[in-house]
């Protein structure tokens with residue numbers, strides 16, 4: 001039992017630790033197959049964020065009695081297909097009846113204890129990289145309020161479906177110092193977790209942040225999910241945002257993500273080499289800021 005990380009760790013011996021995590025949520029897209037696959041990618045993300053390799057998973061599902069059986073099956077099939085892509089079996093699980101569907105995985109991974117990547121470990125001078133665009137929360141809220149376009153929904157769905165596997169493998173190969181996945185607490189919440197545990201601060205460049213298409217439009221129209229306001233309340237005291245940024249731009253930074261990217265801290269020379277390797281492999285990584293001595297998170301233009 002240590003400070004909070006992306007998953008629980010149980011060390012078997014000097015050479016092996018198991019990493020265990022559980023995540024599930026209510027539907028965020030209309031397509032049941034995509035919903036199941038996104039929920040699975042999101043659950044596996046915590047394994048990748050620890051620098052571990054997933055080995056198996058269990059289904060956790062709650063399905064309404066009135067939901068047609070084919071739709072429930074599509075959700076589970078979506079999860080199974082994402083597990084297959086990750087190279088792991090789903091070996092069991094549990095389903096109950098509930099008013100609103102819920103789905104996710106218990107995911108189990110393995111890692112050499114010396115290879116574990118924690119939130120603690122970022123060092124002043126490090127470069128911050130992010131492996132997926134931001135804004136999933138505003139766009140899925142736009143979807144619920146009928147104000148997101150088909151193209152915007154398609155783009156964010158594709159992003160949320162992506163496994164963090166290749167980004168994690170690249171991070172490990174290039175000596176990442178600290179890493180976490182950006183999910184419900186948003187960029188500033190999860191960023192703060194790394195900064196606090198590493199006893200450092202972040203300077204994030206707003207204009208360098210990658211956004212899903214439509215995120216800024218919906219943000220400007222104030223299409224924020226409730227979680228964005230909770231995040232602002234909770235993490236706002238640790239963040240200083242450039243006064244030249246609009247209020248909606250502040251809120252965007254606090255927006256919750258689903259199946260978001262890995263936020264990673266690298267020494268400057270490793271940041272260069274990992275970006276080169278990512279380019280060669282067709283993996284997208286964005287430089288979004290740097291690590292500094294002064295505690296707290298500063299978002300600048």
Ligand code: CO
Nearest residue numbers: 006046049181
């Ligand atoms: Co996580």
Ligand code: CO
Nearest residue numbers: 022023046183
């Ligand atoms: Co999680």
